[in-house]
Amino acid sequence: MPVSLLLEGYDPSHFAALWDGRVLICLGVIVIGGSLIAFSIFLWLVRDWGAFRAGMYAFVSPVIAVAIGVIYAHEPFGWAEASGMCIMLAATALALTERSRMQVDQVAS
Numbered sequence: 001m002p003v004s005l006l007l008e009g010y011d012p013s014h015f016a017a018l019w020d021g022r023v024l025i026c027l028g029v030i031v032i033g034g035s036l037i038a039f040s041i042f043l044w045l046v047r048d049w050g051a052f053r054a055g056m057y058a059f060v061s062p063v064i065a066v067a068i069g070v071i072y073a074h075e076p077f078g079w080a081e082a083s084g085m086c087i088m089l090a091a092t093a094l095a096l097t098e099r100s101r102m103q104v105d106q107v108a109s
Contacts, residue, residue, distance in 0.1 A: 059092040 017023060045054035063085045069075040
């Protein structure tokens, strides 16, 4: 932050906007929903599924975020979003399939 203040300068109007009710609600949603709840779910998945499978949420959560944005916020959905979602889901499937195949090969030998 000190570097940012040094490079960008200090303007009280930038900080005054932080006290707007809408900004405080958004910060609350990010902190409570995005940090506390999501991290708790991740730790629960690590405990029950293991670190590898729980890490797969990093591939699936952007797909869910885009879907929620399209449904609730009426965000645009085009070829770029669709192809990105397909790539993320294909990466997840590939990672899970490769792990399963490796376990089967180890059991067979």
